[in-house]
Amino acid sequence: MKKEHEINTKKRNFDQEATNWDQVPGRVKVAEGIAQSMIREITLTPDMDVLDFGCGTGLLTFALQPFVNSITGVDSSRGMIDVFRKKIKEQNLKNVKAEFVDLEKGDVLRGSFHLIVSSMTLHHIKNITPLFKQFHSLLLPSGQLAVGDLEPDDGQFHSDNEGVFHFGFDRKELHQIFADNGFRDVRHLTAAQVEKPVEGGQIRLFEIFLIIGRKCPLNFFNRL
Numbered sequence: 001m002k003k004e005h006e007i008n009t010k011k012r013n014f015d016q017e018a019t020n021w022d023q024v025p026g027r028v029k030v031a032e033g034i035a036q037s038m039i040r041e042i043t044l045t046p047d048m049d050v051l052d053f054g055c056g057t058g059l060l061t062f063a064l065q066p067f068v069n070s071i072t073g074v075d076s077s078r079g080m081i082d083v084f085r086k087k088i089k090e091q092n093l094k095n096v097k098a099e100f101v102d103l104e105k106g107d108v109l110r111g112s113f114h115l116i117v118s119s120m121t122l123h124h125i126k127n128i129t130p131l132f133k134q135f136h137s138l139l140l141p142s143g144q145l146a147v148g149d150l151e152p153d154d155g156q157f158h159s160d161n162e163g164v165f166h167f168g169f170d171r172k173e174l175h176q177i178f179a180d181n182g183f184r185d186v187r188h189l190t191a192a193q194v195e196k197p198v199e200g201g202q203i204r205l206f207e208i209f210l211i212i213g214r215k216c217p218l219n220f221f222n223r224l
């Protein structure tokens, strides 16, 4: 049987979804659940510089912004970045910025951060290991990585699976990927639940987890 990332080879066009992105209540509920879990689980402090990977219109970014020094949203959709920048301007925020980054075209993430967050983006990334390596190198010593994403969903969460390279993630497997890429103290919890109609007309409950890890030097385990 083919794996989901072998079936879905096309990148999703998020540009066309950007304008109405915040109008879908389930989507906002998931981002709020992830944001509230992060606020509860991570000690956010006014000196922290944060990166939001795959920020979209900034649903997570704007929720964390009041608690930290700065937050940078990066995204590979110009449409999403435009909506995000419009919101920064409307709210006259000085500590939030948005950057267009397309890793598939060879762009690399830049900067150094105390915390990297991401909401519902990882399942759109074909090969996540190089991304975890970038996250590790961008984090300051003892910096944290916090990712909110979908539990295994059999490909039912999205009505259209274009650009969906993973049909959710098994928490234990993702935990191992965190550990293999230099993160320790890894923990996970349920951040949100959302009901959606699936094929056949039934309503299915989908669960969203939050997984958090702390950077340790890559040779940490060799020194034990």
Ligand SMILES: C[S@@+](CC[C@H](N)C(=O)[O-])C[C@H]1O[C@@H](n2cnc3c(N)ncnc32)[C@H](O)[C@@H]1O
Binding pocket: 014, 031, 053, 054, 055, 056, 057, 058, 059, 060, 074, 075, 076, 077, 080, 101, 102, 103, 104, 118, 119, 120, 121, 124, 125
């Ligand atoms: C499902 S949306 C989530 C947006 C936002 N984090 C939220 O919770 O509403 C996924 C986002 O990841 C972005 N994305 C997908 N692949 C990306 C990549 N390779 N680099 C950066 N952003 C990417 C998309 O453009 C989109 O805005």
